Amino acid sequence: MSTPAPAPAIHIPPNHTLHLESTTHILLKPTDAFLNPAQEFNRDISVAVIRTWSEVYAEEKRERWAGKRKRREEKGGVGRKRRRVGEVDLPGAAEAVEDAEPAAEEEEDPQPEQDTPTSSQPANTYRPHRFTLLEAFSATGLRAIRYAKEIPLLRYVVANDLSAAAVESIRRNVEINGLGAEEPALGATGGEGEEAGEGEGVNVGEESAEGEKPTPAPNGTAAPRASLVRVQQGDARLALYAHTTLQNRYDAVDLDPYGTAAPFLDAAVQAISDGGLLCVTCTDMGVLASTNYSEKCFANYGGVGVKAEFCHEAALRLVLHAISTSAARYGRTITPLLSLSIDFYVRIFVRIRTSPLEVKHAASRTGTAYVCSGCQASHVQPLGRHLPDARGSGFKLAQGPPQGMGEHCPECGGRYHLAGPMWIGPLHERAFVQRVLAHVRTEGEGYGTxxxxxxxxxxxxxxxxxPFYFTPGALAGLFHCVCPSLIEVVSALLNAGHECTRSHACAGSIKTSASRAEVYDIFRTWIRGHPVNMGKVKEGSPTSKLLAKEPKKEADFTPHPDFHAKFEGIKLVRYTAEKWAPGTRSKM
Known part of the structure; x- marks a missing residue:
């Protein structure tokens, strides 16, 4: 990724300011579309994730292309290219029969797989898939322009907004970034399509933003091609519902509204090609990460939040639950690639695939959480169980209540609050996140954050x-004791044979495979050497009941050699010290 260059000499009209971010510069005025500079990290991480996903997506398509070609060669002939809706046979197209693909293949993106070949490219050379993207709430166009400039495999991005003033701003900013002029594209040579580039001589032309294929230019002359950024005005839901057929789905959709994205999820999960990417931002953390608006949370996301220190992780799981249930209605399933709780919002990246069989797993990845109102101990109850049999099936109802849970919390005697339903599966795909991290380390000089x-x-x-994390400071407050250091708590967990890591959602947090009771025993052991002033502990309180119990196992606070690798290592800016706010909604 190239480093940001200084803004070129641009005429700045009265009452306008020039804003520079990474490779992009835009003009803003007080009455212009909404732009929050605090969201630069959001835009940076989005560029990195979408770019990495596009490479993975192209590699998967190349593997399928190579597999089909190998099967054809083994059969001793060239198979017939499957015709798409709207395609016509042109002279020179090969006539042979190809075996039908599995049902999952039919759900693949019908967009062309390769660019139009040039005279320097042999007809049988594979050209990487270039993807299409819809930014449903483009505002100033900054994000869409950055996608166009910084993601090599992007075919085009549709910058949509409902506001006429925002659309005017987008067009102006696209123009000053040099993306507004039409570029020539060969209209009658070579072929695009799922298996173009195999010497079949099929020409399907360039696809428009609406999925239609224009008439090829005569005599192989250059035909106009739209800009990398295609600007349109309209309601985001209509823009999505207009692209729900197999022939015109987008490869990726970015939802970054002001507030909740819940009203747009149903349309979004239908408008994405198989294996495509859905990017979602929700800034209504007052609803997601508290119990102050539980009825609103249920209305938006189909679940209620928690009143606990891990509420920001619960917010991520509530949004993932909403996406998962929306997708399941249409026989589609989600795979979270990266789910982040950042400052005042959540940012989630999930892949959407069509698989009725995988949809059956949704119940086992969904559950409710029982959270103690006294000590915040949690018990997760899945809604279903997956017990694989010889056919890979075996879906049964879950059994409850969770092990060790009674009517009252066994640790402090408190009553339980019910949270969810929420997603209880993984928040990230580790291999994918490591690949994004590798990209940022090697090519991330241009990212401001x-x-x-x-x-x-x-x-x-x-x-x-x-699910869920804890912080030593919060538990020390619960026990009314001096707080042990992070190295002491982590070492005690590691010495006991438990796994533990940080959580990205909270500074000083710990995620562990140990049960809450085992964590409490570490603090009870710690208190023996750091006595609590019982005069300040109210009789019958949760603290008094926690202190009354003896630890079942003595904790070992000897510094563990793995602590520095897991919790310190290279000094990194893991959490921001700045406090950002969502900003003010545009009044347009």
Missing amino acids: QSRMRGMLTVAAEELEV
Whole structure:
């Protein structure tokens, strides 16, 4: 990725300011579309994730292309290229029969796989798949322009907004970034399509933003091609619902509205090609990460939040649950690639695939959480169980209540609050996050928030796949004791044979495979050497009940050699010290 260059000499009209971010510069005025500079990290991480996903997506398509070609060669002939809706046979197209692909293949993106070949490219050379993207809430166009400039495999991005003033701003900013002029494209040579480039001589032309294929230019002359950024005005839901057929789905959709993205999820999960990417931002953390608006949380996301220190992780799981249930209605399933709780919002990246069989797993990846109102101990109850049999099936109802849970909390005697339903599966795909991190380390000089990206991605890549975290400070407050250091708590867990990592959602947090009772025993052992002033502990309180119990196992606080590798290592900016706010909604 190239480093940001200084803004070129641009005429700045009265009442306008020039804003520079990475490779992009835009003009802003007081009555212009909404732009929050605090979201630069959001835009940086989005560029890195989408770019990495596009490479993975192209590699998968190349593997399928190579596999089909190998099968044809083994059969001793060239198979017939499957015709897409709207395609016509042109002279020279090969006539043979190809075996039908599995049902999952039919759901693949119908967009062309390769660019139009040039005279310097042999007809049988594979050209990487270039993807299409819809930014449904483009505002100033900054994000869409950055995608166009910084992601090599992007075919085009549709910058959509409902506001006429925002659309005017987008067009102006696209123009000053040199993306507004039409570029020539060969209209009658070579072929695009799922298996173009195999010498079949099929020409399907360039696809428009609406999925239509224009008439090829005569005599092989150059035909106009739209800009990398295609600007349109309209309601985001209509823009999505207009692209729900197999022939015109987008490869990626970015939802970054002001507030909740919940009203747009149903349309978004239908408008994405198989294996495509959905990017979601929700800034209504007051609803997601508290119990102050539980009825609103349920209305938006189909679940209620928690009143606990791990509320920001619960917010991520509530949004993932909403996406998962929306996708499941259409026989589609989600795979979270990266799920981040950042400042005042959540940012989630999931892949969407069509698989009715995998949809059956959704119940086992969904559950409710029982959270003690006294000590915040949690018990997770899945809604279903997956017991694989010889056919890979075997889906049964879950059994409850969770092990060790009674009517009252066994640790402090408190009552339980119910949270969820929420996603209880993994928040990230570790291999993918490591690949994004590798990109940022090697090519991330142009990201303005590179140091924070490296820190948060490092933590996310190491994060345990268990629900919820705790902080030593919060538990020390619960026990009314002196807080042990992070190295002492982590070493006690590691010495006992438990796994533990940080959580990206909170500074000083610990995620562990140990049960809450085992964590409490570490603090009870610690208190023996650091006595609590019982005069300040109210009789019958949760603290008094926690202190009344003896530890079942003595904790060993000897510094563990793995602590520095897991919790310190290279000094990274894992968490921001600045306090950002969402900003003010545009009044247009």
